[in-house]
Amino acid sequence: MVDNIERRSVLAGIGLATVGAVGVSADEQAQYIVTGGNPRRLERAGYTVAHEITGANVYLVYGPAGEDPSSVNGVNAAFEDFTYGLDEPAEPADESAEGELEDEQWDKHLINAFDAHERATGEGTRIGIIDTGVADDHPDLGNVNTDASRAFVGWEEGEHTGDVHYHGTHVAGIAAATGDAGVTGVAPDAEIVSLRNFPSEGPLLAGVGDTFLALDYAAEQGLDVVNMSIGSPPQPPEDNQEGYRIARQQVVRSVTQRGTSVVTSAGNDSQNLQQGGWISLWGSLPRASSISATTEDDELAEFSNYGANEISVGAPGAEILSTFDPDNEALPGVQYASVSGTSMSAPQVAGLSALVRELEPDANPNQVENAIERGATGDGRGDPETGAGRIDALETVELL
Numbered sequence: 001m002v003d004n005i006e007r008r009s010v011l012a013g014i015g016l017a018t019v020g021a022v023g024v025s026a027d028e029q030a031q032y033i034v035t036g037g038n039p040r041r042l043e044r045a046g047y048t049v050a051h052e053i054t055g056a057n058v059y060l061v062y063g064p065a066g067e068d069p070s071s072v073n074g075v076n077a078a079f080e081d082f083t084y085g086l087d088e089p090a091e092p093a094d095e096s097a098e099g100e101l102e103d104e105q106w107d108k109h110l111i112n113a114f115d116a117h118e119r120a121t122g123e124g125t126r127i128g129i130i131d132t133g134v135a136d137d138h139p140d141l142g143n144v145n146t147d148a149s150r151a152f153v154g155w156e157e158g159e160h161t162g163d164v165h166y167h168g169t170h171v172a173g174i175a176a177a178t179g180d181a182g183v184t185g186v187a188p189d190a191e192i193v194s195l196r197n198f199p200s201e202g203p204l205l206a207g208v209g210d211t212f213l214a215l216d217y218a219a220e221q222g223l224d225v226v227n228m229s230i231g232s233p234p235q236p237p238e239d240n241q242e243g244y245r246i247a248r249q250q251v252v253r254s255v256t257q258r259g260t261s262v263v264t265s266a267g268n269d270s271q272n273l274q275q276g277g278w279i280s281l282w283g284s285l286p287r288a289s290s291i292s293a294t295t296e297d298d299e300l301a302e303f304s305n306y307g308a309n310e311i312s313v314g315a316p317g318a319e320i321l322s323t324f325d326p327d328n329e330a331l332p333g334v335q336y337a338s339v340s341g342t343s344m345s346a347p348q349v350a351g352l353s354a355l356v357r358e359l360e361p362d363a364n365p366n367q368v369e370n371a372i373e374r375g376a377t378g379d380g381r382g383d384p385e386t387g388a389g390r391i392d393a394l395e396t397v398e399l400l
Contacts (some may be wrong), residue, residue: 077243122187173323186351293317314386
């Protein structure tokens with residue numbers, strides 16, 4: 001039975017956008033992300049090293065605005081930290097929930113997740129959700145590890161405080177809702193670790209440096225997989241030559257080398273990422289799985305980005321019913337809602353990664369990705385819409 005649920009709502013077209021704001025510290029020094037060099041040389045050059053990303057040779061440093069840390073001997077590249085923000089969704093369209101919510105989870109039926117649970121449920125695994133936070137008091141999210149959960153905002157690490165929006169709660173439920181009250185995730189027995197990057201007050205903007213810190217923390221904690229439904233509009237190829245490309249690649253490589261899979265959303269701009277060399281902020285990276293969104297009719301969602309050699313697999317992402325933080329401005333009091341976006345397709349794969357790791361606990365991220373691709377419905381890895389195909393949880397676990 002489902003308690004206190006009177007309606008669910010459909011939110012269409014949610015996405016994420018980059019915002020050109022640059023982080024500045026309280027003492028009016030700029031925040032730089034530096035690749036290469038070493039802390040001593042940076043300190044001698046007048047910079048303050050705030051954080052070092054483990055094994056990545058990437059540093060978060062404070063320094064005078066307008067200066068270029070790349071001039072320091074040994075530094076390969078540097079850029080001022082910048083922020084990105086959630087697109088506001090369209091006005092919700094309310095509708096009544098009828099029958100058992102499991103019957104309305106078309107996505108889990110399509111990918112055979114419920115059947116896969118006969119073999120694996122994600123028990124003993126942990127999924128990190130880099131997002132707006134997760135409402136741990138939701139009746140289907142009792143598996144949130146509040147002690148391990150953190151907030152990374154303004155280059156500071158803070159304690160878990162729930163969701164500051166609703167996006168992270170919705171994403172977490174797709175990956176690992178327990179099904180105790182209403183909906184079931186792909187990995188219902190996995191543990192959720194919330195890694196909030198968005199502030200509790202002011203503009204809903206997350207910094208690239210804070211995302212690096214969350215990724216580093218996920219790897220240091222030994223999480224099996226981290227979900228990043230925090231993409232950006234496609235950026236032109238010239239932007240891919242900037243210092244942040246090098247930093248992103250080295251951070252993700254460090255995270256995956258430590259055993260944590262990285263799953264990202266492909267973005268919601270109907271853009272061919274391969275044509276013309278366009279890239280997305282957290283996708284378009286070696287070692288990160290970029291996920292496109294599909295529909296109930298098993299077709300590419302019209303909003304989803306795509307591109308040959310850009311997409312790992314596709315997964316359901318259109319009108320996905322999941323957990324909702326009732327303490328939100330969009331739908332106050334609502335605990336379940338349907339939302340569309342590649343933000344919703346990525347956690348399907350993060351949850352499936354947890355099923356693979358339960359059955360193959362020693363598998364590295366590349367082996368996990370290969371297992372998911374082998375179990376997908378496609379004929380190979382080259383399809384521009386869904387890569388290796390749309391995921392199939394049952395097929396994947398049966399191949400292990």
